[in-house]
Amino acid sequence: MTQRKLYLGPLTDSRRWDMVTIRSDDVIVVTPPKSGTTWMQTIVALLLSGDPDIEPELSVKMPWVDIRIREMAEVAARLEAMPHRRSMKSHTPLDGLPLHDKAQYICVFRHPLDAHFSFRSHVRNIPMSWFDHWYPEDDPDGVTFRRFLDGGPEGFDTDAMPLVK
Structure with missing residues (x-):
């Protein structure tokens, strides 16, 4: 997919993904709001860490890239500095995300x-x-x-x- 669709609202902006360098081992949890995002992020944190007592600190360790609340330069720098396998969150539909051949995208839906x-x-x-x-x-x-x-x-x-x- 060469052309990504723009998803832009008062709270979110899919263009923020332009500042993220996707790695081949990244895991990106993609869900519509209120469809199991935190649940899936917790499962991913447990799987990546192997530690059942992990404190996932989801907003920091697995940032919601699309949200405008945090400065994107800070979010991108924090992601880039992570030496381990990373996970991120998005409420942007897949046609608005940068797709990397080897990264994993986990999509969760709810009725x-x-x-x-x-x-x-x-x-x-x-x-x-x-x-x-x-x-x-x-x-x-x-x-x-x-x-x-x-x-x-x-x-x-x-x-x-x-x-x-």
Whole structure:
């Protein structure tokens, strides 16, 4: 695949992957939000370390590359400095990621309705009001659910989780 699709939203940016040099032994966990990402990252951490008591520190040791919260130069430098087999996380669909022939991509999916309602619950626990527009607490007309059913995966308007991801 030569041309990657752009996935860009207020929270994520697939172009951040341009600063990551993929190694042939990398493991990249690719999931839509609320579809088993942390669960799979923990399994990968256990498999790579061989230590059942490992403290995975997922956000540091297995960074979410797409998220804009951390400076990408710092994330890329931390990844580059890792001498061991690395693992990373992405919520970007595969057509937006750099694909390396020998790297391993683990894709996990969950029933879309379960993921949607889990995500709605998840954003209620985030102390940031900017999700309120996309996921209002009261939604008597079902706008949030309709957006989920009809939304495109590109994320240009939101980082909401549409069905087609």
